[in-house]
Amino acid sequence: xxxxVRPGVLAGESVWYPSxxxxxxEGCGIQVRIVDGNAKKIEGNPTHSTNQGGVCALxxxxxxxxxxxxxxxxxxxxxGNRGDGEFEALSWERAQSEVAVLMKSVSPENMAFIGSEEPxxxxxxxxxxxxxxxxxxxxxxxxxxxxxxxxxxxxxLGIESIPYFDVARSDYVLSIGSPLLxxxxxxxxxxxxxxxxxxxxPGRRGKLTQVEARMSLTSxxxxxxxxxxxxxxxxxxxxxxxxxxxxxxxxxxxxRQYERLFPAPPPSLGGAAExxxxxxxxIEKIAHEIAAAEHRVVVxxxxxxxxxxxxxxxxxxxxxxxxxxxxxxxxxxxAPATFDLGRxxxxxxSVQTPMADLxxxxxxxxxxxxxxxxxxxxxxxxxxxxxxxxxxxxxDIANIVVLSSFFDxxxxxxxxxxxxxxxxERFNAIEPASPTGIxxxxxxxxxxxxxxxxxxxxxxxxxxxxxxxxxISAAFPWSSFEGLVRSLINEDLGNLPGSRNIDASSYxxxxxxxxxxxxxxxxxxxxxxxxxxxxxxEQARFDGEEALFPFLLIPFASIKAGHGRGAxxxxxxxxxxxxxxxxxxxxxxxSPSDASEIGVADGDWLRLQSPNxxxxxxxxxxxxVRPGxxxxxxxxxxxxxxxxARGRGSNPMNLVGNLLVDGTNEPAWASTRVRIxxxxxxxxxxxxxxxEQRGEGENIPVxxxxxxxxxxxxx
Amino acid sequence: MTRWGMVIDTDRCTGCGACVVACHAENNIxxxxxxxxxxxxxxxxLRIERHYEGEFPDIQVRFLxxxxxxxxxxxxxxxxxxxxxxxxxxxxxxxxxxRCIGTRYCANNCPYTVRFFNWHAGEWPKPLDRQxxxxxxxxxxxxxxxxxxxVQRIQEGQDRxxxxxxxxxxxxxxxxxxxxxxxxxxxxxxxxxxxxxxAQMAKSARASHLLEDLGTDPSVxxxxxxxxx
Numbered sequence: 001x002x003x004x005v006r007p008g009v010l011a012g013e014s015v016w017y018p019s020x021x022x023x024x025x026e027g028c029g030i031q032v033r034i035v036d037g038n039a040k041k042i043e044g045n046p047t048h049s050t051n052q053g054g055v056c057a058l059x060x061x062x063x064x065x066x067x068x069x070x071x072x073x074x075x076x077x078x079x080g081n082r083g084d085g086e087f088e089a090l091s092w093e094r095a096q097s098e099v100a101v102l103m104k105s106v107s108p109e110n111m112a113f114i115g116s117e118e119p120x121x122x123x124x125x126x127x128x129x130x131x132x133x134x135x136x137x138x139x140x141x142x143x144x145x146x147x148x149x150x151x152x153x154x155x156x157l158g159i160e161s162i163p164y165f166d167v168a169r170s171d172y173v174l175s176i177g178s179p180l181l182x183x184x185x186x187x188x189x190x191x192x193x194x195x196x197x198x199x200x201x202p203g204r205r206g207k208l209t210q211v212e213a214r215m216s217l218t219s220x221x222x223x224x225x226x227x228x229x230x231x232x233x234x235x236x237x238x239x240x241x242x243x244x245x246x247x248x249x250x251x252x253x254x255x256r257q258y259e260r261l262f263p264a265p266p267p268s269l270g271g272a273a274e275x276x277x278x279x280x281x282x283i284e285k286i287a288h289e290i291a292a293a294e295h296r297v298v299v300x301x302x303x304x305x306x307x308x309x310x311x312x313x314x315x316x317x318x319x320x321x322x323x324x325x326x327x328x329x330x331x332x333x334x335a336p337a338t339f340d341l342g343r344x345x346x347x348x349x350s351v352q353t354p355m356a357d358l359x360x361x362x363x364x365x366x367x368x369x370x371x372x373x374x375x376x377x378x379x380x381x382x383x384x385x386x387x388x389x390x391x392x393x394x395x396d397i398a399n400i401v402v403l404s405s406f407f408d409x410x411x412x413x414x415x416x417x418x419x420x421x422x423x424x425e426r427f428n429a430i431e432p433a434s435p436t437g438i439x440x441x442x443x444x445x446x447x448x449x450x451x452x453x454x455x456x457x458x459x460x461x462x463x464x465x466x467x468x469x470x471x472i473s474a475a476f477p478w479s480s481f482e483g484l485v486r487s488l489i490n491e492d493l494g495n496l497p498g499s500r501n502i503d504a505s506s507y508x509x510x511x512x513x514x515x516x517x518x519x520x521x522x523x524x525x526x527x528x529x530x531x532x533x534x535x536x537x538e539q540a541r542f543d544g545e546e547a548l549f550p551f552l553l554i555p556f557a558s559i560k561a562g563h564g565r566g567a568x569x570x571x572x573x574x575x576x577x578x579x580x581x582x583x584x585x586x587x588x589x590x591s592p593s594d595a596s597e598i599g600v601a602d603g604d605w606l607r608l609q610s611p612n613x614x615x616x617x618x619x620x621x622x623x624x625v626r627p628g629x630x631x632x633x634x635x636x637x638x639x640x641x642x643x644x645a646r647g648r649g650s651n652p653m654n655l656v657g658n659l660l661v662d663g664t665n666e667p668a669w670a671s672t673r674v675r676i677x678x679x680x681x682x683x684x685x686x687x688x689x690x691x692e693q694r695g696e697g698e699n700i701p702v703x704x705x706x707x708x709x710x711x712x713x714x715x
Numbered sequence: 716m717t718r719w720g721m722v723i724d725t726d727r728c729t730g731c732g733a734c735v736v737a738c739h740a741e742n743n744i745x746x747x748x749x750x751x752x753x754x755x756x757x758x759x760x761l762r763i764e765r766h767y768e769g770e771f772p773d774i775q776v777r778f779l780x781x782x783x784x785x786x787x788x789x790x791x792x793x794x795x796x797x798x799x800x801x802x803x804x805x806x807x808x809x810x811x812x813x814r815c816i817g818t819r820y821c822a823n824n825c826p827y828t829v830r831f832f833n834w835h836a837g838e839w840p841k842p843l844d845r846q847x848x849x850x851x852x853x854x855x856x857x858x859x860x861x862x863x864x865x866v867q868r869i870q871e872g873q874d875r876x877x878x879x880x881x882x883x884x885x886x887x888x889x890x891x892x893x894x895x896x897x898x899x900x901x902x903x904x905x906x907x908x909x910x911x912x913x914a915q916m917a918k919s920a921r922a923s924h925l926l927e928d929l930g931t932d933p934s935v936x937x938x939x940x941x942x943x944x
Contacts, residue, residue: 012849038845041740043894054897060736069840181729188733188897195727195898198940205726207942220765220776221729223942227772451842559732570746570843571736578730578763578778584749591771623767624774643840648749685752687762 011036018045018515020430020442022423023058023065023565025117025142026186027430027442029515030055039063039424039448044188049438049518051188057559057566057575059188064569066422066448070642071405073452076417082395083413085640092453095418100467102372102399103133110371112358113138116378117433119338121485124345125461126376131346132465132475136367139358141378142433143563144666145305146185147354151664152305152314155535156261157327158528159335162434163318165299166523167193170331171206172293174240174286176317177233177304181218183557184302185434194221206331207293209286211236212303214554214631215589215624217578226286227626229277230552230670231540233304234313235267236276236283237320238537242266243287250291250323257322261315261530267537295331296324303554306670307540310661315534328526335525336435339496339517341488354665355384362393375402376457377420381409382564382638385667387543387612387657403457406568407640421446421454429485437523439497442516443485443508456481489517535663543657544611544673551594553610553672554631555652561635567645568638577633580620581688586636586649588617590676591625598676605679608632610655610672617650618682630674718787718806719864719934720906721890722916723780726940727900730763730778734892734901738782741865741891743851745837758831760862761892777940780892780901783808783829783862784925787932791821791830799859806906806934807864815858822859826926830861864903864934865890885911906934 009015014035021028021042029048033041042060046053075095080086103111108130115126115138126138146162154160167173167180167190180190197206210222213230228236241258244250245266250258266272273280290296300317304310318333326332361367373394381390394400394413402414405422430442458481465476478484489496489511490504497519499507511517542552560575561567573584580587588606600606600619608615608630617632625631636649659668738744738761747756761782768775785808792800792808799814800821822830836856839847847853850867854860872888885904893901904913913936916922921938924931 035849040846040848041891044897051897053894054899055733055737055895056897057732057736060733060740060895063740063846064843067842067845069843181731187731191729191731191897192899194729195724195900198726199724205942215774215776217730220778225772225774570748571739573749574739574746574752574757574759575732575735576757576759576762578732579765579776581765583752583757623771624776626771683753685749685757687752687757687759688764 017447018513019424019444019447020428020516021055021059021062022428022430023062024183024562025120025433026050027432027440028055028059028188029442030059031515032424032447034447037449039066045515048440048515049520050186050432050436050440052192054188054192056188057572058562061566061569061571062423064571065405066424066451068406068568068642070407070568071452072407072417072419073454075419078415082415085407085412087417095416096463096467098416099401099418099464102401103464103468106372106399108133108135109368111135112361112370112373114358114373114375114378114380115140116376117142119342119431119433121342121345121429121431122376122457122461124342125458127346128475129461129465132472137353139353139355141355141380141383143557144355144669145301145310147666148305148310148661148664149301149314152300152311152318154531156315156318156322156530157333158531161336163527164334164336164435164437164523165297166331166334166437167297168196168200170197170295170297171204172290172296173197173206173208174211174290174296174298174320175208175218176211176237176298176300177313178299178302179212179216179218179556180299181221182216183559183562186432186436187559189436207289213626213629214303214556215579215622216556217559220579226278226282229275230303230554230629231307231309232276233300234309234316234537235272236278237300237313237316238262238266239269239272239276239283240287240290240320241323242269242272243284244291244323249287251325254323254325257529258319261319261322261534263533290324295326295329297321297326297332298324303670305661306668308659308662308668308671309538309540310668311663312535312538319530319534322530327529330522333527334437334523335527337437337439337523337525338431338435339439339441339492341431341441341492344488344491355380356660356665356667359384359388359390359393362397363389364393364396370397372399372401373397375400375410376461377403379408379410379564381413382651382653384653385612385656385658385669386654388667403460405454406642408564409639409641412640418460419452419454420457420460421450424448425450425454426456427482437525438519438521440516440518443511444515445512458484538662540671541659542671542673543659546673549610549673549675551628551630551674551676553608553652553655553674554629554670555634555656556631558633558635560633564635564638567635567648568642570644573644573648576687580622581686582620583685583687584648585685586617586633587620587684589620589622589625589631591627591629592621592623593627595619595621598678600678601681603682603684605682607677607679608655608674609677610657610674612657612672613654615650615652615655616679618684620684630676716804716907717905718907719785719869720806720904720913720917720936721864721893721934722902722913722936722938724900724938724940725777725779726938727898728778728780729898730765731897732763733895733897734780735759735761735763737891737895740846741848741851742863743847743853747835751834756834758860760829760831779937781827781829781925782892782935784827784931784933784935785864787934788930790824790826790931794820794824796820807866809863809866810860812852812854812858812860817857817859819859826929826931830859832859833857
């Protein structure tokens with residue numbers, strides 16, 4: 001069936017409509033090319049302050065989510081055993097009445113809710129629903145380091161959210177563990193910012209120094225990479241502070257603020273350097289460089305926050321900004337700016353349940369047993385460590401209802417599936433999860449006719465709430481998610497930019513035509529400073545003894561599949577990873593020296609064993625890998641998730657256990673040790689040449705600039 | 716006269732791969748699947764090359780987006796027995812799919828390895844086919860294909876200018892890779908127009924061509940990156 005062409009548009013005519021990207025929670029502004037009702041291409045919205053016209057690989061692939069041949073188009077009910085993947089379609093009416101019956105029959109304390117993004121309006125609705133029912137607060141699935149980073153930010157800078165780093169206007173960016181340019185917060189924004197830092201100001205090129213154990217895409221792009229011993233990132237930051245303090249490279253205010261956070265004297269440079277595996281002169285050089293830069297900023301988080309001492313690492317990193325007195329300064333660190341429309345939906349101070357608490361409930365170890373689990377657009381079974389025992393715990397939950405567009409690992413275990421429409425088929429209203437220094441609310445109408453009967457998660461939640469009797473439904477007076485957004489905007493109109501002398505409906509119409517409400521200008525919110533004393537210095541602990549498990553595993557989110565969502569798009573599967581050039585599979589990066597020690601050739605199938613599980617994956621021998629460390633991309637290893645993802649590659653979270661980051665309830669996902677055994681030879685699907693295949697004299701990559709190709713030539 | 720060209724600032728490029736996917740989406744490039752990818756038959760008109768310099772721990776990485784260089788003196792052209800690839804008056808190294816008989820001589824002679832052969836016809840299981848760009852032909856099995864500098868966008872930009880009774884202005888036309896690049900690393904325009912951004916950037920001391928010593932006269936200019944520049 002050919003979808004209807006919008007009125008006023010000719011057959012075959014190409015029209016661009018504004019929209020909001022829903023592929024990650026950052027809500028970049030996009031525009032979509034529509035011809036004859038079909039979506040053809042996505043580009044960035046050049047007026048949008050977050051992405052400024054750019055789109056990432058995942059964002060482009062939203063078209064292959066929309067037109068994916070394996071979407072769930074109608075409600076589904078399980079007919080076989082749970083986990084067999086046998087479902088039959090049923091009508092929305094029946095599905096909704098079954099949900100209503102469940103919601104009324106299960107007592108609220110036996111319910112559990114899992115959502116995908118915390119600050120969003122859908123998250124707010126889910127929270128409001130659990131509040132009105134008197135059920136335990138929902139938990140929101142996000143990369144676990146984000147919560148560690150928020151906690152660290154609260155301690156060191158006095159803000160409860162991810163700080164905004166003004167990279168574009170900085171002269172020196174010291175990034176401690178944070179993969180700014182990988183899939184971390186907003187890669188589109190920070191990619192643009194790094195490019196601007198380097199080439200946006202004629203005659204003034206900023207420098208990026210990356211302190212990270214693994215060669216991430218960010219490390220690869222750094223002007224200087226310090227491959228630090230994993231787990232010593234905080235000690236490195238403290239050593240930098242020691243140099244700045246002892247050599248009088250900072251002013252009094254910075255010193256006082258920093259000493260509120262860390263009253264104890266910093267460690268000696270010599271000892272710290274040895275622990276970090278770096279030369280003391282090198283640490284000193286970095287300290288002098290950052291002290292000399294006019295605009296400088298320290299970014300911290302990522303894998304540094306994924307160790308057991310991740311909170312210390314991140315606080316020590318972010319705390320350097322206090323010493324450098326760059327809070328609210330150009331090129332420094334800012335508090336994120338937001339309209340926070342979601343505050344009207346759930347009272348402030350709602351308790352945020354950590355995922356670990358829910359996992360304990362799922363396992364039946366604490367709290368009220370779960371009789372009804374409602375999952376909204378999230379895949380905890382794929383993204384959380386296998387060591388948390390969610391998979392086996394799920395089998396004891398009587399009723400699992402999932403709102404999803406695909407049979408991802410969690411949906412596969414559902415009893416009832418309520419299908420969601422995809423981003424381009426919905427009305428969207430998104431505030432970024434990690435806002436920049438300029439507030440943004442992306443709003444857009446759907447740009448194509450929906451393919452199936454899927455609905456917006458907000459509309460599904462409204463319908464669920466409204467089926468619950470007057471006590472509950474009174475708290476949900478809106479006829480639709482869009483109606484809710486309109487009323488929130490009306491309520492807040494006076495606070496929104498450009499709302500003077502304009503009536504609410506014109507304001508709303510203009511916002512839709514633009515793709516949202518956003519300002520331009522520079523970030524302006526200054527973080528208040530430390531809220532107390534930082535955590536004391538701790539050594540990182542690891543899961544597995546070094547003698548038995550000699551390698552440390554660092555899982556990472558690649559630009560291909562991200563945390564898993566991108567795995568069902570052929571474009572992303574066939575996109576060569578920028579470092580390994582691998583397509584269509586998972587791999588484990590291993591250093592040449594480790595590979596030769598255990599007799600591994602490139603492409604070989606390896607068995608990785610941790611104290612928590614086993615994994616088979618192919619080897620990529622990579623000269624940039626730190627010996628003793630192995631990296632595996634997240635995102636593959638789905639049980640189903642459609643034809644492009646089913647059974648493809650493996651999920652490194654299956655190796656990760658239940659160690660938590662000290663001082664938080666978040667998984668320490670970068671703390672698992674593994675041992676490696678070679679199973680059989682194999683060959684990877686690779687677009688570039690492998691490191692191993694390049695012999696002496698052949699080390700000439702195809703198409704590199706002439707002065708680089710001269711080696712071994714006639715000179 | 717127009718000569719379409721591109722300037723790629725490698726100091727801006729981070730290797731994020733957005734351009735690679737943008738190119739697939741714009742140009743109806745098929746995905747070939749794992750087996751054929753392993754056989755070396757994946758078709759990326761635009762690829763990100765990753766080069767290592769030095770040894771761990773002092774190892775440096777450079778990313779280089781490589782696409783058809785639209786050579787002024789193209790090694791692929793004279794070896795085609797059926798004139799399926801030729802130089803247009805606007806400096807594009809064009810492919811006539813309906814002429815191509817699949818000798819693959821052109822790919823063999825291209826020093827940049829940016830030409831790709833359709834070993835099979837592409838497959839777009841329904842409804843994935845609804846995404847296909849109506850302005851770009853879907854290539855049949857047995858023909859060669861490569862970057863066209865998004866010739867359909869050039870055409871569209873020229874048509875639009877003509878409809879509005881004006882000349883094409885600098886920045887009117889963007890290739891798909893250039894438009895989506897989050898880092899603004901890719902600039903497209905007319906090298907013959909001395910006022911254009913590409914012509915200005917081409918004068919940079921950081922500018923160079925790939926494999927310049929081959930004398931292919933490329934239309935793609937790279938700006939070197941790194942602190943030393």
